[in-house]
Amino acid sequence: MHIPSAIILGLLGQATSSYVWPSKYDHLEDLLAMHSGYLRFGFSDLVVPCGFGSGLPGVQNAAEWVRSVFHDIATFDASTGVGGLDASLQFELDRPENVGSAFNNTFAAMYDFITPQSSVSDLLALSLVAALAACDGPKVPLRAGRVDATEAGPAGVPKPEDDLESTRKAFLRAGFNDEDMITMVACGHSLGNVHSVNFPELVSGEATEENVAPFDSSPTNFDNTVVTEYLDDSTSNPLIVGANDTMKSDKRVFGADGNATMSALADPANFQAKCADIFERMLDTVPSTVTLSDPIEIVDVKPYIDPLHLQEDGSVLLQGRVRVRNNPEQKINGDDLEVSLSYRDLSGASISEPVVANRARARGGQSFGFWDNTFTWFEFSQSLNATASIRDFDIHLKTSSSGALLVLDNEGTGGYAVTSDLLYQQPESCLINNGAAMALSVTAALRKDLVDANSPPVLHLAHRVARPGVMLPRLQLETIAFELIPGVEKSGYQYFRANATVEASGWSTTFDIEAGAGTGGKVHRLELLKTNALSDTCGSIS
Numbered sequence: 001m002h003i004p005s006a007i008i009l010g011l012l013g014q015a016t017s018s019y020v021w022p023s024k025y026d027h028l029e030d031l032l033a034m035h036s037g038y039l040r041f042g043f044s045d046l047v048v049p050c051g052f053g054s055g056l057p058g059v060q061n062a063a064e065w066v067r068s069v070f071h072d073i074a075t076f077d078a079s080t081g082v083g084g085l086d087a088s089l090q091f092e093l094d095r096p097e098n099v100g101s102a103f104n105n106t107f108a109a110m111y112d113f114i115t116p117q118s119s120v121s122d123l124l125a126l127s128l129v130a131a132l133a134a135c136d137g138p139k140v141p142l143r144a145g146r147v148d149a150t151e152a153g154p155a156g157v158p159k160p161e162d163d164l165e166s167t168r169k170a171f172l173r174a175g176f177n178d179e180d181m182i183t184m185v186a187c188g189h190s191l192g193n194v195h196s197v198n199f200p201e202l203v204s205g206e207a208t209e210e211n212v213a214p215f216d217s218s219p220t221n222f223d224n225t226v227v228t229e230y231l232d233d234s235t236s237n238p239l240i241v242g243a244n245d246t247m248k249s250d251k252r253v254f255g256a257d258g259n260a261t262m263s264a265l266a267d268p269a270n271f272q273a274k275c276a277d278i279f280e281r282m283l284d285t286v287p288s289t290v291t292l293s294d295p296i297e298i299v300d301v302k303p304y305i306d307p308l309h310l311q312e313d314g315s316v317l318l319q320g321r322v323r324v325r326n327n328p329e330q331k332i333n334g335d336d337l338e339v340s341l342s343y344r345d346l347s348g349a350s351i352s353e354p355v356v357a358n359r360a361r362a363r364g365g366q367s368f369g370f371w372d373n374t375f376t377w378f379e380f381s382q383s384l385n386a387t388a389s390i391r392d393f394d395i396h397l398k399t400s401s402s403g404a405l406l407v408l409d410n411e412g413t414g415g416y417a418v419t420s421d422l423l424y425q426q427p428e429s430c431l432i433n434n435g436a437a438m439a440l441s442v443t444a445a446l447r448k449d450l451v452d453a454n455s456p457p458v459l460h461l462a463h464r465v466a467r468p469g470v471m472l473p474r475l476q477l478e479t480i481a482f483e484l485i486p487g488v489e490k491s492g493y494q495y496f497r498a499n500a501t502v503e504a505s506g507w508s509t510t511f512d513i514e515a516g517a518g519t520g521g522k523v524h525r526l527e528l529l530k531t532n533a534l535s536d537t538c539g540s541i542s
Helices: 026-033 043-047 061-073 102-109 120-134 164-173 178-188 225-231 249-254 260-265 268-283 504-508
Strands: 193-195 212-214 301-305 316-325 337-344 355-359 366-369 373-384 392-399 405-408 422-424 430-433 437-447 458-465 474-481 483-490 493-503 510-515 524-530
Touching: 026 120, 026 366, 043 061, 043 120, 061 102, 061 120, 061 178, 061 268, 102 120, 120 268, 164 178, 164 249, 178 249, 178 260, 178 268, 225 260, 260 268, 301 392, 316 337, 316 355, 337 373, 422 510, 422 524, 430 504, 437 504, 437 510, 458 493, 474 493
Parallel strands: none
Antiparallel strands: 193 212, 301 316, 316 373, 337 355, 337 392, 355 373, 366 373, 392 405, 422 437, 430 437, 437 493, 458 474, 458 510, 483 493, 510 524
8 A cells, every 4th residue: 555645644544556455566565675674575685785795706696686687688679579588598598698607696596586476587677676776776666577488588698799880789689779788888887897707808817706807996886987987097897998809898888979978977866867767678678478567666554464264262363464664754653653453344344343453573563675665563463253254454554643543445445355265274284394305285264155066175386396407496386176174164164175295395385275266256365375384293173
């Protein structure tokens, strides 16, 4: 829920932005938003601080992430719409144009974040946005919806030894003119180094992992030093002043229009603006068959509901959190806030007793992200009568000091909908390590009046299948029918179980539970449930 600036906290407010919870891009928003504190998702760990290199000599992860995106989009053909940011790079690492370990390092960083809702190519886009944010660079919009290639694309990434006309043609093929070419190279080379082990003819001295030559004197800060040092002739960039004239590609590119573009980029504000524009265009260079989403914005108020489940006493447990972003313009401050939920039961009746969400205590109850974002977390847990249960809820934000109240109803959709007809019984589910493989057992409960013997619930499991010579696994979806557990019924629910064998890396994959898809009625789906949240012992059903 985004809160527009026009709203003043009064008796009742309603946000009017386009975000409606849940969104299929919530996982990407989480990775983009939260990097430290009470809850963190860890995507930015490898680029904070900007010079961090995972302990590897001569490595700067942020620069590698930017380089990986360029190499993935550089072979795009604007005339046919083929190529672009589609993660085909992972199949192209044996080519001379993709020399070095930077690309496998980049893909390795994404291993734990691949899900059916976050493609490798979307994660590549996120990596560039995160790298720039970590290095004080411009804020670049992140759109989603990219589809991963399943094989290598055409070759053609410009190489240092290519002459100017060949380089121009490569950029023009991808839809970028001379000004774009110069800007893209200058912005891309604001960070990082040339590695002697990859280009011994460019870097003087012994070819070792530690021996690197930076593009400018501030390789761990995104600024226009690479431009100003070129213009005032103080640069030590090996692609400009190196001993090998054939490989002075930056010198050829930067001077391609008589230094007109580089002179304009000497203004720091213009450099940041031009880099933001060219990087956004890079990220949006996708196959013509792909339609990208609107930019993903950081959400002001976002609920996180744990999958509901039946407890031993037959009640349904509703628990979760509400994340609220500090917003000085809206006078929203987590230190001066009371949060609660009002909800409606399955009949649509409003329940008078609110669900109070208390500020989380761990790590001060706050998370932190790029662009000075601070989030305060409020936790709630309440047992509900299983028959009446819950249909949806509103979020109440009360400013303690003034008493002003804001009520959010999920953009006028009637509230934040909760599925209580289909339950994921995590306490009775488990993941058991058998060595070479793992045994997954998932228990679900479905309201008895919705049970159809001809259309049982199904488990959609995302297998992580290793591919020879490729860093990242392929996600292969398997659909498994649940089986009714005879004689087990509680609070009007019947229990089902699905068993599967997953690869040894299955501890870090996801699955969905779906019911109703084959009945022609309402479909209930619980998504992105994580195997790593399971214990190695299945609790008993009583």
